[in-house]
Amino acid sequence: MNQIMVVYWSQTGNTEAMANAVAEGVKEAGKECTVAEVSSVSADVLKDAPVFALGCPAMGAEVLEEDEMEPFMEAVEAFAGGKQIGLFGSYGWGDGQWMRDWEERVQNAGAVLVGGQGVIAQEVPDEDALSQCRELGKSLAGLLA
Numbered sequence: 001m002n003q004i005m006v007v008y009w010s011q012t013g014n015t016e017a018m019a020n021a022v023a024e025g026v027k028e029a030g031k032e033c034t035v036a037e038v039s040s041v042s043a044d045v046l047k048d049a050p051v052f053a054l055g056c057p058a059m060g061a062e063v064l065e066e067d068e069m070e071p072f073m074e075a076v077e078a079f080a081g082g083k084q085i086g087l088f089g090s091y092g093w094g095d096g097q098w099m100r101d102w103e104e105r106v107q108n109a110g111a112v113l114v115g116g117q118g119v120i121a122q123e124v125p126d127e128d129a130l131s132q133c134r135e136l137g138k139s140l141a142g143l144l145a
Contacts, residue, residue, distance in 0.1 A: 004031055004140050005046060008055030009038045009069040014090035014124055015055045021130040022053050022088060025137020031144055033137070038068045043075035051084040051114070051143045053136065058091035062098035073105070081110030084143050086136045087118030090129075096120050114139050 004026045010016035019035050026033035036045075038056075046052050054076070056069045064070045085106050089099060099118040106113050119136050121129035 003049075004033050004051055004053070004137075004144065005041075005049055006033060006035045006053045006055065006137075007038050007041060007046070007072070008035070008088075009057070009065045010055070011057065011065075012090075014121065015057045015088070018088045018090065018119065018121060018125050018129065018133045019053075019055045021125070021133035022055070022086065022137040022140070025134035025139075026141045027137075028134065029138040029141030031141040038072050043072050046076060046083075047079050049083070051086075051140050053086035053088065053114075053140055055088045056102075057089045058094060058096075058098040062091070062094045062096075062101070064098065064102065073102075077105065077109040080106060083111045084114050084140070085111045086114040086140050088120070088133055088136060089118065090121045090123060090125060092123055114143070 008019040023033040023035045119132045
């Protein structure tokens with residue numbers, strides 16, 4: 001399997017830009033990538049995927065978006081054991097607690113967090129954040145056989 005899914009939710013376009021940068025990294029590493037808004041796919045598309053990435057900005061009191069991404073993540077947790085998952089997202093306030101909570105959820109579900117932590121950007125991702133996203137994509141691609 002040479003295909004990596006990057007599923008994200010974005011309100012302002014910041015997390016979408018990060019998703020596209022992850023995809024660039026995957027493609028630079030010679031693998032195929034599909035980028036999809038969470039509203040356009042079912043979590044079932046990831047059941048057989050050994051490696052994938054999820055992106056969501058911080059919402060409200062530093063939580064995942066509640067109407068689409070949270071239910072998607074709950075479904076993923078049911079089959080995440082043994083999978084390699086990359087996380088990314090942007091935030092406008094706080095200190096990134098939503099990402100630390102999300103990282104913990106992924107690890108508690110039995111998945112391996114690619115890179116050891118999620119990639120975060122405050123507001124519009126700068127070149128450093130986009131570069132980290134591309135590196136995440138390359139790391140994800142390197143995990144495929």
